[in-house]
Amino acid sequence: MSKIIRIGTRDSELALWQATTVQQKIEALGFDATLIPIKSTGDQVLDKPLYELGITGIFTKTLDVALLKGQIDIAVHSMKDVPTQLPKGIVQTAVLERAVTSDILVHKGSEFLESEKPATIATGSLRRKAQWLHKYPHHKVVDLRGNVNSRLLKLIENDWSGAIFAHAGLERIKLLPKDAISLDWMIPAPAQGAMLIVALEKDEFSKDVTQKLNHHNSEITTTIEREFLRTLEGGCTAPIGALATIKDESINFIGTVFSLDGKQKIDIKKNVPVQSAKGFGEQCAKDVLNKGGAKLMESIRNENSTLH
Template sequence: MSKIIRIGTRDSELALWQATTVQQKLEELGYDTSLVPIKSTGDEILDKPLYELGITGIFTKTLDIALLKGQIDIAVHSMKDVPTQLPKGIVQVAVLKRAITHDILVHKGLNFLESDAPATIATGSLRRKAQWLNKYPHHTVVDLRGNVNTRLLKLIENDWNGAIFAQAGLERIKLLPKDALQLDWMIPAPAQGAMVVVAKEEDTFSREALTKLNHKESEVATTIEREFLRTLEGGCTAPIGALAQIKEQTVHFEGVLFSLDGKQKITVNKSVPLNQANGLGEQCAKEVLQQGGDKLMQEIRNENSALH
């Protein structure tokens, strides 16, 4: 029996690009599909930083509800937006081949990086803010929200020196400026650059279709990173970076936890054979917690609850 697989997506340009990519791959395999764009709460509330909203999965919740109500069959997400704990009844089925993981700085000239003069950088991410302040403590970081197009526009309209974006997002919708500076020192968000597709656990038809899109190496790497995040209890409320890379059957992992002001930093680096990588994310997170990360996470939780 054949059915039309209804693909749920946010209605931003980047989200639609991601959903269309999945649609094309499914149709190449002979499946019938339709796109169902849905506006998410995260796209609608633009006047508050994400961490102040206190909701994990603010960009995914609307699609989760549509999925559970049977309005769509699958949902496509930027994996870094997805909570590490999926709602009951929803399962991860496919991680597509991951794009580049780097953050980049879109700027109006880079002379300010060589100077001790004040400068202003924009980002809505606690992780990016903490890492920037760790490297440039004399700079000011202001909040920046909205989809990629909105954020680029705000950078033009304001007198900021630059704004930080994920390189993959700008590349996907062909908005990456030629002179953008790759921040190769910045540890990305867990699962940055990866797209994930979820379905209802009971929907064997859609799940069977999606398993054909899964890229094993990307799935392994993002699982390790998200395990690190989950064990630290980060969600989108703490400055946590993680990157697992697989080279010649070895997994190289780097994880980091910062204080909100970027002054404190706890890192972990580990390399293990690929066949021994099970539980690596959790193991590395426990090391961070033992190095003072538990105390730091408590301080971050206290600061966050004071915000709400």
């Protein structure tokens, strides 16, 4: 009898949707799997912005510990929440086929976008905040934390004009409003829209099973984006966006870093053949650092240290 693969997941509706999707795919391969929901630190501490908590992997650390303790066999994550450096003994086994990567604005009427009047937008992301202020410097951006459901509720309860979400997250749990506006000008978080499976390096059974779920092109593009992030030394403490896409055996990449107030911006657009994917994200990041990104990242670090 083959063993039952225990799938560790956060206990939010979206996380459970993702883990259930993985469970169904594993069972479709002929293996048994069960869900083990675990509450993460990121879901428990909601009174501070993420960047003020100063912890990498705030949504993934609890699952990492459960994995290392042998309480679960694999963990399923929103890939954009996962630190670019996995803990020792834990390995990436699969990136599922990526969903839509864009951000969207959920709003209470979009007229304010055409006006010069002040408006308030909510988001817990430094990347979204900086890009929004870059485009709408006369707006105010307030912090918004919690799972997707609670963030939507907070938007209803407050006098904000709108809030920014990942398109994929709302679509997955069928909460995407018909009038939501796609922010196609906003560069997404590295690996946004992708789901990641990790397992213990020594667990050959779980690795073999889950590797069958890997989507090759999604793995290539998210690897490039996360390499870009890691080389810039980003994490969730800097407004960094990155998107790699594959078309006709060519990789198109756009990456950006903003100052915290959104006033400064350094970006890069490049394309290479698919066979040149290795190290491409790192090279793009080095180009950004050489274009003034190193100085900008230093000022962001200094600003963050005074905030803390």
